[in-house]
Amino acid sequence: MKCPACRVPMYVAEYQQIELDLCGRCAGVWFDSGELALLLGDQRPLDAAAALTDEATRSCPLCDKPMAKVNIGPGRRVLVDRCPRGCGLWFDGAEVAALAADLDAAAWGLPAAVHGFIREMFPAKGGK
Amino acid sequence: MWEQIAANRRKSILLVMSSALLLGVLGWALGVNFMGRNGGVPGVMMALVVWLVMTLTAWYQGDNIMLSVAGAHRVQKEDLPQLFNVVEEMTLAAGLPKMPAVYVIDDPAPNAFATGRRAENAAIAVTSGLLRTLDRDELQGVVAHEMAHIRNKDIQLMLFAGVLAGAIVILAEGGLRGMWLGGGRSRSRREGGSDGSGIVAILAVVLMILAPILAQLIYFAVSRKREYLADASGASFTRYPEGLASALEKISRAPQRLGGATSATAPMYIINPLKRTGEMAANATSTHPPIDERVRILRSMAGGGLADYERSYREVTRGGGVIPASELSSGAAAAANQPAREASAGPAPSARENARQVDDFFYRKDGYRKLDCACGTTLRIPPDFATPAAKCPRCGTLHDLR
Numbered sequence: 001m002k003c004p005a006c007r008v009p010m011y012v013a014e015y016q017q018i019e020l021d022l023c024g025r026c027a028g029v030w031f032d033s034g035e036l037a038l039l040l041g042d043q044r045p046l047d048a049a050a051a052l053t054d055e056a057t058r059s060c061p062l063c064d065k066p067m068a069k070v071n072i073g074p075g076r077r078v079l080v081d082r083c084p085r086g087c088g089l090w091f092d093g094a095e096v097a098a099l100a101a102d103l104d105a106a107a108w109g110l111p112a113a114v115h116g117f118i119r120e121m122f123p124a125k126g127g128k
Numbered sequence: 129m130w131e132q133i134a135a136n137r138r139k140s141i142l143l144v145m146s147s148a149l150l151l152g153v154l155g156w157a158l159g160v161n162f163m164g165r166n167g168g169v170p171g172v173m174m175a176l177v178v179w180l181v182m183t184l185t186a187w188y189q190g191d192n193i194m195l196s197v198a199g200a201h202r203v204q205k206e207d208l209p210q211l212f213n214v215v216e217e218m219t220l221a222a223g224l225p226k227m228p229a230v231y232v233i234d235d236p237a238p239n240a241f242a243t244g245r246r247a248e249n250a251a252i253a254v255t256s257g258l259l260r261t262l263d264r265d266e267l268q269g270v271v272a273h274e275m276a277h278i279r280n281k282d283i284q285l286m287l288f289a290g291v292l293a294g295a296i297v298i299l300a301e302g303g304l305r306g307m308w309l310g311g312g313r314s315r316s317r318r319e320g321g322s323d324g325s326g327i328v329a330i331l332a333v334v335l336m337i338l339a340p341i342l343a344q345l346i347y348f349a350v351s352r353k354r355e356y357l358a359d360a361s362g363a364s365f366t367r368y369p370e371g372l373a374s375a376l377e378k379i380s381r382a383p384q385r386l387g388g389a390t391s392a393t394a395p396m397y398i399i400n401p402l403k404r405t406g407e408m409a410a411n412a413t414s415t416h417p418p419i420d421e422r423v424r425i426l427r428s429m430a431g432g433g434l435a436d437y438e439r440s441y442r443e444v445t446r447g448g449g450v451i452p453a454s455e456l457s458s459g460a461a462a463a464a465n466q467p468a469r470e471a472s473a474g475p476a477p478s479a480r481e482n483a484r485q486v487d488d489f490f491y492r493k494d495g496y497r498k499l500d501c502a503c504g505t506t507l508r509i510p511p512d513f514a515t516p517a518a519k520c521p522r523c524g525t526l527h528d529l530r
Binding site: 062 | 520
């Protein structure tokens with residue numbers, strides 16, 4: 001699978017039997033919907049609002065459809081890409097770092113399990 | 129299900145013959161259209177050669193074609209032990225002479241199909257999404273449904289139907305394209321002729337348009353009722369209708385669409401892969417009965433037997449029965465070789481373990497390198513990874529890849 005931002009092959013990191021796809025160049029993270037489902041069961045993965053932005057549109061690394069930009073995070077200022085077909089979510093490197101550093105999952109509109117896993121996976125950036 | 133098997137054999141023969149007829153008429157129409165009045169006979173001859181090649185191909189290579197079109201990969205027991213256990217159990221429950229070969233398709237959309245010439249060399253294919261989504265009881269229900277297709281010889285019929293429908297579509301499309309490009313005899317040159325060739329040409333066009341639709345109709349006709357029958361037999365193999373019911377629900381609700389499915393292979397799958405969730409409603413040309421009806425029948429079964437399914441089917445559809453009478457009367461015999469369901473269910477692996485087992489298989493197949501980081505994270509590096517080192521996101525360790 002190729003990074004939707006840099007188009008180089010991504011590597012995979014697995015922790016507690018959950019996998020993330022990572023880009024070695026831009027540190028972006030792909031959270032596959034299959035993995036989100038393993039974390040969440042039937043819960044909705046993301047409470048987000050569609051965003052208007054001039055950030056470049058990225059294509060889903062799985063189905064190649066253009067992904068939608070959605071605002072999450074405190075004040076809804078952080079942009080995340082979401083596949084319209086529901087393949088998964090894409091976080092830019094900086095977004096993941098900000099997300100991992102913040103203790104408050106509710107402020108991000110993410111279920112606690114997802115936020116908790118990201119904090120587990122990126123503790124160095126989370127100041128643990 | 130001897131009655132059902134005999135009916136399937138009859139239908140297979142009927143299908144092969146009627147497709148020969150359809151192809152013959154199509155060949156005649158193409159011949160007359162492209163070569164003039166005397167082209168009818170050579171056209172029929174050519175079409176019959178095509179028919180012979182397609183039938184032999186369907187018979188000897190159909191299963192391999194179906195599997196490779198679907199992008200299926202053969203797996204062994206050590207790759208996916210849980211799937212293998214379920215297939216082994218259901219082979220016994222269905223009373224098949226030999227365990228089918230097991231294939232996995234790397235696709236997040238959950239679905240499954242069985243194919244093959246006969247029960248001795250059948251294959252069963254499931255998607256990685258199916259293995260990730262279903263628990264053991266649900267997987268057992270799906271595998272049992274596919275085993276029923278194998279035992280009832282549905283797979284043979286579907287093989288012929290699939291390959292022949294494909295051939296007719298290709299021929300008719302080729303003919304139409306040829307006419308569009310001006311290869312056909314133009315009607316204006318023979319305008320006013322009293323030999324009725326204008327009518328022939330119109331007939332040819334109509335046939336070329338109708339043939340693929342007819343082929344699809346044959347295909348539809350053979351595939352609907354057998355889905356109910358496979359549900360009934362599947363439920364009786366597991367003695368646990370809820371497993372299949374819940375699996376059908378999960379499969380139909382999954383948002384992903386199957387990548388490798390075409391209109392020629394779609395009717396093979398346990399749930400039509402070409403329809404979106406919102407389009408699952410009943411309609412006359414559907415290859416599969418509506419999901420919610422299949423689920424309702426399974427859920428209102430009082431027990432796990434064929435007679436229970438029959439009763440439930442009559443109640444839910446308010447129509448006639450679906451299971452042949454001879455089969456219902458021998459229901460007790462079928463019940464005798466049921467393995468106790470509780471005994472076969474071992475400690476179920478979690479959904480996460482399942483997902484990792486499936487992914488591991490595809491990572492190995494695709495040549496990923498596995499690195500165990502000291503912090504408990506596992507990294508997997510693709511063969512075409514560009515950077516010389518990979519960083520563990522958890523502990524920050526830089527793993528040298530050279």
